[in-house]
Amino acid sequence: MRARLAVQACGRQVQLREVVLRNKPQQMLDISVKATVPVLQLTDGAVIEESLQIMLWALQNNDPQQLLSPDKNKHEQMLVLIADNDGSFKHNLDRYKYGNRYENADPLQHRAAGLQFLQVLDGLLRQSAYLFGEQPSLADIAVFPFIRQFAGVDRKWFEQSVPKAVQSWLSKWLSSAEFGAVMTKYPAWNSEDPVVLFPEADS
Numbered sequence: 001m002r003a004r005l006a007v008q009a010c011g012r013q014v015q016l017r018e019v020v021l022r023n024k025p026q027q028m029l030d031i032s033v034k035a036t037v038p039v040l041q042l043t044d045g046a047v048i049e050e051s052l053q054i055m056l057w058a059l060q061n062n063d064p065q066q067l068l069s070p071d072k073n074k075h076e077q078m079l080v081l082i083a084d085n086d087g088s089f090k091h092n093l094d095r096y097k098y099g100n101r102y103e104n105a106d107p108l109q110h111r112a113a114g115l116q117f118l119q120v121l122d123g124l125l126r127q128s129a130y131l132f133g134e135q136p137s138l139a140d141i142a143v144f145p146f147i148r149q150f151a152g153v154d155r156k157w158f159e160q161s162v163p164k165a166v167q168s169w170l171s172k173w174l175s176s177a178e179f180g181a182v183m184t185k186y187p188a189w190n191s192e193d194p195v196v197l198f199p200e201a202d203s
């Protein structure tokens with residue numbers, strides 16, 4: 001979702017091939033040993049296998065909303081926050097959400113550890129409407145899809161325990177036109193299908 005958000009924000013179109021993870025197409029396996037989604041193949045054949053790298057590729061090409069240039073030269077701080085999200089927060093999220101898949105993981109302990117990251121977000125959101133200023137940045141669109149997952153595990157607990165500034169920020173993103181547009185469901189790609197462009201020409 002976050003790769004789609006960045007591609008959408010950069011104003012370029014890509015060909016979209018929806019993958020069902022339990023039935024990965026051979027064409028995907030041929031270009032990516034890692035075989036995770038998202039994966040982007042460029043016209044020169046180069047392959048980008050990490051969602052954050054796809055986001056950076058998109059926005060370094062074209063960044064009309066200046067998502068890479070948050071207020072007050074906070075670019076480095078933004079990348080550090082995203083690394084914390086992708087590292088320890090994602091680790092805790094997976095063990096909270098899918099506790100039964102991890103031996104010896106205590107989901108509630110990982111929920112508590114995840115909450116600490118949300119408190120960091122709260123500190124930022126008490127200062128400005130978005131994580132790094134009054135306008136959205138790469139950090140917002142890189143992080144909120146994970147907070148959405150965290151919220152979805154136990155919505156009641158989330159509403160009671162997570163700082164209100166974080167809840168409002170998340171709600172704003174979930175009701176945004178940008179998020180609505182990337183949540184479109186696509187049928188699984190098949191090599192005989194016509195090309196699907198994302199975003200569609202008129203969006």
Ligand SMILES: N[C@@H](CCC(=O)N[C@@H](CS)C(=O)NCC(=O)O)C(=O)O
Nearest residue numbers: 021022035036037038049050051052
């Ligand atoms: N850090 C990677 C994580 C990619 C990842 O693990 N994606 C999952 C789906 S959300 C996946 O493709 N898993 C492979 C599988 O289940 O076979 C990224 O952000 O691109």
